[in-house]
Amino acid sequence: MILIVRALGRFCIVAISALGRLVLFALATLSHVLRPPFYPREFFNALLNVGYLSLPVVGLTALFTGAALALQIYSGGSRFNAPEVVPQIVAIGMVRELGPVLVGLMIAARVTSSIAAEMATMKVTEQIDALVTLSTAPMKYLVMPRVLAGLLAGPVLVAVADSIGIFGGFIVATQTLGFNPATYLLNTVNFLTPADILSSMAKGMAFGFIATLMGCYYGLNSGRGALGVGTATKASVQAAAVLILAANFALTAVFFTA
Amino acid sequence: MIIFENIYKSFGENHVLHGVNLTVEHGESMVIIGGSGTGKSVLIKTVLGLVEPDSGRILVDGEDVTQIKRDAFLSRFGMLFQGGALFDSMPVWQNVAFRLQRGALKRPAGEAREIAIEKLRRVGLAPEVADRFPAELSGGMQKRVSLARAIAAEPEIIFFDEPTTGLDPIMSGVINELTREIVVEMGVTAMTITHDMTSVDTIADKVAMLHRGRIQWCGARADLAHSGDPHVEQFVNGRAEGPIETLR
Numbered sequence A: 001m002i003l004i005v006r007a008l009g010r011f012c013i014v015a016i017s018a019l020g021r022l023v024l025f026a027l028a029t030l031s032h033v034l035r036p037p038f039y040p041r042e043f044f045n046a047l048l049n050v051g052y053l054s055l056p057v058v059g060l061t062a063l064f065t066g067a068a069l070a071l072q073i074y075s076g077g078s079r080f081n082a083p084e085v086v087p088q089i090v091a092i093g094m095v096r097e098l099g100p101v102l103v104g105l106m107i108a109a110r111v112t113s114s115i116a117a118e119m120a121t122m123k124v125t126e127q128i129d130a131l132v133t134l135s136t137a138p139m140k141y142l143v144m145p146r147v148l149a150g151l152l153a154g155p156v157l158v159a160v161a162d163s164i165g166i167f168g169g170f171i172v173a174t175q176t177l178g179f180n181p182a183t184y185l186l187n188t189v190n191f192l193t194p195a196d197i198l199s200s201m202a203k204g205m206a207f208g209f210i211a212t213l214m215g216c217y218y219g220l221n222s223g224r225g226a227l228g229v230g231t232a233t234k235a236s237v238q239a240a241a242v243l244i245l246a247a248n249f250a251l252t253a254v255f256f257t258a
Numbered sequence B: 001m002i003i004f005e006n007i008y009k010s011f012g013e014n015h016v017l018h019g020v021n022l023t024v025e026h027g028e029s030m031v032i033i034g035g036s037g038t039g040k041s042v043l044i045k046t047v048l049g050l051v052e053p054d055s056g057r058i059l060v061d062g063e064d065v066t067q068i069k070r071d072a073f074l075s076r077f078g079m080l081f082q083g084g085a086l087f088d089s090m091p092v093w094q095n096v097a098f099r100l101q102r103g104a105l106k107r108p109a110g111e112a113r114e115i116a117i118e119k120l121r122r123v124g125l126a127p128e129v130a131d132r133f134p135a136e137l138s139g140g141m142q143k144r145v146s147l148a149r150a151i152a153a154e155p156e157i158i159f160f161d162e163p164t165t166g167l168d169p170i171m172s173g174v175i176n177e178l179t180r181e182i183v184v185e186m187g188v189t190a191m192t193i194t195h196d197m198t199s200v201d202t203i204a205d206k207v208a209m210l211h212r213g214r215i216q217w218c219g220a221r222a223d224l225a226h227s228g229d230p231h232v233e234q235f236v237n238g239r240a241e242g243p244i245e246t247l248r
Helices: A002-031 A040-050 A052-078 A083-124 A128-132 A138-175 A180-189 A194-218 A223-255 B040-047 B068-076 B091-094 B109-122 B128-132 B138-153 B169-186 B196-205 B221-226 B230-237
Strands: B002-012 B014-024 B029-033 B055-060 B077-080 B157-161 B189-193 B205-212 B216-221
Touching: A002 A138, A002 A194, A002 B068, A040 A083, A040 A138, A040 A194, A052 A138, A052 B138, A083 A128, A083 A138, A083 A180, A083 A194, A083 B221, A128 B040, A128 B077, A138 A180, A138 A194, A138 B002, A138 B109, A223 B230, B014 B040, B014 B196, B014 B205, B014 B216, B029 B040, B029 B068, B029 B196, B040 B077, B040 B157, B040 B189, B077 B138, B077 B216, B077 B230, B091 B109, B091 B128, B109 B128, B109 B138, B128 B221, B138 B169, B157 B169, B169 B189, B189 B196, B196 B221, B205 B221, B216 B221, B216 B230, B221 B230
Parallel strands: B029 B189, B029 B205, B077 B157, B157 B189
Antiparallel strands: B002 B014, B002 B055, B205 B216
């Protein structure tokens, strides 16, 4: 019994201290946002990588998801004689949940992993130490631009995913399910509320922040050698995915249970 | 002048530095020798703040390094890393001119590039190399670029961490000669970490041997061959048998 309690206690201490380190890292990152020096070139490179270069994968994922959602809603709605709810459910499903979560997970897969691998490799090859000796703080030069890019690109990517997802549903519904295009669009627009859009953007911002922060955190804290780089990359994606889904639940609760 | 006073550093149960006392005079080229894993690189990194000592003091020209404003302090140093540590996301000239493109030493891009090309020439590299990326260069060329970066901002103190590791004997000789020339020409204080005795012969004014976390022996390079210390003799002559334990 004592052994179990001891193991549980040890697990709690490890988990809380890991969370504490992560929170301190996040606060340290945010504290650099307003303090010079700034590195605009690094920021725009990060914005390009996190935002623009994520557009194809985000767009394609959203397109197929929206299309599949329309088929599912039509099929499910037909069971209780309500197939006409397709535009409303596709819109609310994409904007409130699927758009943000898909973007979050896609960024975690594409961006978090690449940031973690890049930074871990920089650490292993002493490039991080070299930065310090060249009077450049890694938090400011490497971390802050990437996290800021995640914060800003997240909502834009979510807006793109929401729109393309709804478009995917629109194409399927109007081309194969016999919906009238004008009525479909009117039902979509009329059904969505500002709170839906706001929650979607807030989630995009939060998920962009989490995804880039996890990449930086695990990259800068990686172990030695190729194994260290691999472990850091894997752990960063796992942590980002889990935290994104947990944050999604928390934000949904905040926005829609009041 | 750099003074290490009773420096201790442990990583968990591994006691790497165990009371290091060492003085490097201004304008002197000090070479630290010692077996792998004896804490030579850690010693250098404590000066730059990359590793924080558990206890002890490090004074640079009389100022405690833990009390100094970091940016201004670090601009006095240059460092050649063991593996080069070049930023592979940027071309060679931007690596060399990194410090000249930001912070207090910032210059216009054109001027920074000119200085980078001049430093590349100084280490024997053609200007055409400037626009290539580090991954496109050989190991020897990467070391030269790293050396050019270390001297780009005209530092007062330069650290060389294993400058010849991974290079063939001829390229090692070239890097050793270059290192010596640069140290003499710039009149800098230099600390070099190596276990390459050819480097010691070429670069050193003084030599210190680190063993079991302490300075085992320190003296002029000319005295190294007859130091009278069995540890030093074993190391210098590369003998497997002797007071330094080796794993087989």
